[in-house]
Amino acid sequence: MKVNKKSYAFFFVCCALSGYFFWLSLRPVEIVAAHHRSSSFSDVIVRNFPFTDKGKIAWWLNNKEMLKEKYNVPNPNPDGSFYLNFWLFGDGYKELSKYDRLCFEDMNTKKNCIEKDIVFTVSYSKNMGTMFEAYDGTYRLQKNGEIVKYVSHSEAW
Incomplete structure (x- = not known):
């Protein structure tokens, strides 16, 4: 009888966690602001x-x-190149402090900094094309639209 209760409890916890992560994945992305450095x-x-x-x-x-x-x-350069970072907003804008924060000079307020919690980067250059940097690696958008994980020559050794 105890095995059944433990099995049911384990199943319930797994379902609850799965439901929670599914709900998290369905929430729409909210863009708080865009800044140009x-x-x-x-x-x-x-x-x-x-x-x-x-x-x-x-x-x-x-x-x-x-x-x-x-x-x-x-906002690309005349040659088309750009570098775009996506940062999590976290607890909101904060004042500059002893901690290493990213501050935005285009805001005329003391609370113009965020914690450095980068989640994604997109860049483009004529030599490399469109590149994506995320948690598990760097990816390259091929001319045919395929996205492949990028391995630099130094990593291949």
Whole structure:
């Protein structure tokens, strides 16, 4: 009888955790703000960003036109190159302190910094094309639309 109760309890916990993670994955990405640090470097502050590398890349591909229209990101150089970081908003904007925080000079307030919690980077250059950096690695968008995990020559050795 005890084995059955433990089995049911384990099953219930697994279902509850699965449901919770499923719910987390369905929440829409919230864009809090976009900041431009220089001509080709931009930062997007987000909440509820996808967990997986595949989910992050898919979200970018599905939303890059909206980001350009609504937030003017990325803001490429004349040669088309850009570097775009996505940061988690966490507990919100904070004042500069002894901790290493990312501060945005385009905000005229003391609370213009966030904790450095980067979740995704998209970059483009003529030599490398479109590159994605996420938790599990760096990926490259091929000309045929395929996304492959990038291995640099130094890593191949």
